[in-house]
Amino acid sequence: MTLAWYGHLKFMHDTPLWKAILFSWCIALLEYSFMIPATRLLSQTNWSLGQVKITQEVITLIVFTPFMIFLFKQPFKLDYLWAMCCLLGCIYFVFRSQ
Structure with missing residues (x-):
């Protein structure tokens, strides 16, 4: 989520806001795709x-x-x-x- 939340400040600072939001949401979707299964696996442990x-x-x-x-x-x-x-x-x- 770090890259999704802050990456646009470094890589897209001259880009229109809507493009930065879309870019961030695409990264967040990828990151969530890893976090959800990891959280589920950990919750099945003790x-x-x-x-x-x-x-x-x-x-x-x-x-x-x-x-x-x-x-x-x-x-x-x-x-x-x-x-x-x-x-x-x-x-x-x-x-x-x-």
Whole structure:
């Protein structure tokens, strides 16, 4: 979803809005085609719905950080490292009760 939501800012900034929306929806459809089966498979394991969602969000943010730094040339901040530590805490707490 990262590319669908933010890719048009890099690759289609001079394109009319309707074309950017159509392009983003095409990418989102492809990404959803992978996410829906993955979510369904994880929900059939012994993971709770909360564990599936937290894992999905952590993966999204792990993908977004290099995307932001390398594609959009945003400077790395130490705060991103602290945020990652908080995400690791989320994973710990959501899986701790098993």
